[in-house]
Amino acid sequence: MKYSYIRARDKSALTQEMKLLLTFFSITLFMLFSTYLFLVFKEYRFSQERAEIIQERYDLNITLDDMEREITFIEKETFLSERVYTQNSVLKESITNLFDLIPSRITLSQADLLENGLILYGITPNKDVYNFMLQAPLRSIFHKTYSSFYPADNGWLRFVSTNYIESNKLEIPVDEESEDEN
Amino acid sequence: MLGKFFESLYSKVFVNIVVDRSQSTVYIELCSKDKVLNSYEEVFTTNSLSSDMLDFISTYTAESPYHYISILDKSATQGAVPTCSKNKISYYEDVSTLEYKCFNKNWTYFTSQEDLYALERSYEELGIDFIFSPFVLLAHFFEDKINDHTAMFILIEDSFISLSVFEDGKLLFSEHLDLEHTENDELLMYEDTDDEDISIDMDDGIDLEDIDAIDDLDSLDDFGDIEDLDSIEDIDEFAESKDIEEEFNESVSEEDMPVNEADGFNEDYQRFALIQSSVNAFYKDERYDSVFIESVYIADGVGVSNDLKRYLEEEMFLSVYIRHVDLATKVCELAKSELTL
Numbered sequence: 001m002k003y004s005y006i007r008a009r010d011k012s013a014l015t016q017e018m019k020l021l022l023t024f025f026s027i028t029l030f031m032l033f034s035t036y037l038f039l040v041f042k043e044y045r046f047s048q049e050r051a052e053i054i055q056e057r058y059d060l061n062i063t064l065d066d067m068e069r070e071i072t073f074i075e076k077e078t079f080l081s082e083r084v085y086t087q088n089s090v091l092k093e094s095i096t097n098l099f100d101l102i103p104s105r106i107t108l109s110q111a112d113l114l115e116n117g118l119i120l121y122g123i124t125p126n127k128d129v130y131n132f133m134l135q136a137p138l139r140s141i142f143h144k145t146y147s148s149f150y151p152a153d154n155g156w157l158r159f160v161s162t163n164y165i166e167s168n169k170l171e172i173p174v175d176e177e178s179e180d181e182n
Numbered sequence: 183m184l185g186k187f188f189e190s191l192y193s194k195v196f197v198n199i200v201v202d203r204s205q206s207t208v209y210i211e212l213c214s215k216d217k218v219l220n221s222y223e224e225v226f227t228t229n230s231l232s233s234d235m236l237d238f239i240s241t242y243t244a245e246s247p248y249h250y251i252s253i254l255d256k257s258a259t260q261g262a263v264p265t266c267s268k269n270k271i272s273y274y275e276d277v278s279t280l281e282y283k284c285f286n287k288n289w290t291y292f293t294s295q296e297d298l299y300a301l302e303r304s305y306e307e308l309g310i311d312f313i314f315s316p317f318v319l320l321a322h323f324f325e326d327k328i329n330d331h332t333a334m335f336i337l338i339e340d341s342f343i344s345l346s347v348f349e350d351g352k353l354l355f356s357e358h359l360d361l362e363h364t365e366n367d368e369l370l371m372y373e374d375t376d377d378e379d380i381s382i383d384m385d386d387g388i389d390l391e392d393i394d395a396i397d398d399l400d401s402l403d404d405f406g407d408i409e410d411l412d413s414i415e416d417i418d419e420f421a422e423s424k425d426i427e428e429e430f431n432e433s434v435s436e437e438d439m440p441v442n443e444a445d446g447f448n449e450d451y452q453r454f455a456l457i458q459s460s461v462n463a464f465y466k467d468e469r470y471d472s473v474f475i476e477s478v479y480i481a482d483g484v485g486v487s488n489d490l491k492r493y494l495e496e497e498m499f500l501s502v503y504i505r506h507v508d509l510a511t512k513v514c515e516l517a518k519s520e521l522t523l
Contacts, residue, residue, distance in 0.1 A: 003322075004312035004520055005281050005298055008250060013188030015247045 103133035109158075117164040118142070123156050124149075130159055138163050193219060194521070195242050195249035198513040199305075200483075201229050201256050202340035203362060208235060209510030210242045213518070223510065231305050239308060252312040252517040253305065254319065254339075254509060257297035262317045262346060262356035263290050264470070274469060283315075289353035291315040314516050316344040317356060322516060323481050323507055327428075334478040334500070336457065338486055339509065343453055345460050347475060354471050355464040359456045361449070425477065428503040450486055454493040461498065477501035483509040 014022070091113075098118070102108055106129060110121035118138075124130040127149060138145050142163035149157045193214040200207045206226045212219040222242070226235045243249040263274040266284040271277050275292060282292035293315060302310055320337040321328060328335065329351040337344040346356035464470055478500045480486070491502045 002520060003283070003285070003318045003516055004252075004314055005255065005283065005293060006302070006310065006313050008311035008520070009309060011189075011248050013185070013192065013247050018247075 101134065101137045103129070105129050106134055114164075116167060117162065119163075120161040121158070122161075123152055123158050125156050127157060130157070134161070141165075189248055190215070192246045192248045195246050196514050196517050197239050197243060197249060197251045198510045198517065199251070199253045200339075200509045200513060201253070202484075204229060206230075206235060207510050208239060209508075209514060210239070211514050212242070212245070231308055236308060250311045250517050250521070251305070251308055252314060252513050253301065253310055254513050255293050255298075255301070255313050255315050256342070257293045257301070258342075258358070258360045259294035259297060260315060260317075261292060261358045262315075262353060263292070264353040264355070266290055285318060285321060288351065289356075291317045312517050312520055314513055316342065316358070317346060319509070319512050319516060320344055320346060320481060322519075323505070323512055324479055327425075327479055331425075331479075332473055332476070334461070334475045335481070336478060337481045337483065337507070338453065339483050343456055345457060347464060347473065349471075349473050354473055355467075357460045357463070359460060361452060361456065425501070425503055428479070428505075431505065450490040451493065453486070454490055454497075457494070458498060475500065477503065480504045481507040483507050 095113070098111070102122075106122055106124045108120060108122040110119075112119040112121075124134075130147070130149075135145060135147060138161065143166045144164040146162045148160045152158045193212055196211045196213065198209045198211070200209075204227065206228055208224050208226065210222045210224075212221070224235075224238055226232055226238075228235065239251075243251075259280075261275070262285075263271055265271060265274070266287050266289065268277075271282065271290055271292075277292065279295055280292040281295045281298050282290050284290050293313075298313065301313060316337050316339065320335055323337070324335050327333065328348045332349040334345065334347050336346075341360065341362040343359040343361060344356070345359060347354040461475065465472055478494060480490075480502065482504050485506070486504070491504060494500045494502045
């Protein structure tokens with residue numbers, strides 16, 4: 001203000017039209033920016049999820065390996081159990097057969113089942129009953145049969161029968177004479 | 183910073199209003215930086231803000247928020263005093279009801295606060311940015327002469343005369359003369375004091391036949407020093423002091439000047455009479471440093487007839503140089519200079 005009596009009114013480029021224009025522009029920009037932010041956030045979320053899924057897949061793969069190993073182990077166990085069951089069944093059958101072999105006149109007091117043999121303790125009324133009714137079937141089963149007797153208090157005989165199967169002779173069966181020991 | 187940036191994007195619209203007795207001249211200039219893009223001028227037969235005028239101005243102001251409305255002060259109570267010191271101003275004028283501003287730390291121009299507010303109120307709908315004093319316009323217009331000449335400088339408007347006497351850039355005296363309201367009263371008083379037997383019938387206006395120019399010349403006897411100066415040497419000196427450049431310019435521009443010889447005669451005489459009485463007051467008033475006026479530079483804003491020049495030359499022995507001035511354009515220039523500050 002050099003010459004004029006009054007000061008010029010403040011001039012602003014922000015007229016009503018400009019304000020309206022700026023408002024619309026700012027709203028548009030805000031929406032664009034918010035959309036951009038939303039997309040950035042979404043992208044971040046997706047990448048995070050992707051990483052999580054990759055990690056999950058990796059973990060699952062590891063679990064899968066573990067499970068495969070476990071399956072293998074279980075299969076082995078199953079196989080083993082089946083074998084044990086079969087063996088047990090065989091054993092059970094063998095024992096049943098064994099006890100079926102024992103005639104009613106002979107009483108067993110102890111039976112030891114060995115891997116390749118059988119030791120029987122019992123009492124018999126006499127040697128003949130033992131020889132004909134028990135030793136004969138035992139000889140047909142085992143390769144080696146040893147019997148020993150000693151008298152009991154009531155006049156009967158206590159016996160110990162030791163029977164062995166020779167594994168190499170299972171494939172090449174060789175008749176072997178059993179020895180009787182008194 | 184941002185405001186400056188926006189300002190550079192928009193073009194500036196300068197609306198300049200000069201109010202005459204019965205009409206308003208609106209001059210609009212569209213500027214982009216220092217380049218004038220377009221200018222429009224329209225004259226409205228109203229001396230207040232009419233709806234036509236408002237519509238015309240609004241058409242252009244709507245183009246840019248950076249529009250400036252300037253108006254030339256038409257207050258009757260305005261003038262200038264030859265000091266910038268606040269204490270000394272009251273020696274010339276009672277400043278309690280005045281709005282005043284210092285010009286180049288040299289002299290002060292003032293106007294009535296009430297008129298200023300009234301002006302702002304009457305253009306409230308449009309809003310005014312700048313109000314310029316005619317004395318500022320005068321000083322601006324005769325910038326090339328004021329600083330190195332001792333002369334009287336007069337701005338002639340339709341209903342006002344702004345008169346000032348400068349001595350090498352220093353204001354000695356100034357007066358704002360109202361042609362419309364005070365002319366008859368002052369003229370009558372002036373004539374009455376000289377005991378003239380002129381009977382003026384107010385209904386018929388001034389009877390020119392009754393006014394004797396020679397009698398007016400007699401009143402110049404009151405100028406104390408004139409007789410002493412009125413020697414052949416001084417006359418030669420006057421002849422030498424003629425402003426040849428100004429005369430040349432005057433002769434060139436004279437052809438284009440619109441002069442209303444028929445209507446102008448009566449008013450020109452009134453103007454002359456006012457100027458004469460004002461000069462008389464200058465010589466008489468002890469408050470002002472007196473200097474002998476040799477020449478007068480007139481900024482003619484209305485197109486005065488050659489009679490005024492003749493009167494001044496023949497009856498006051500002044501070298502008269504008349505320059506035509508387009509008031510609205512000058513107001514526009516002032517508004518522009520205001521913004522470059």
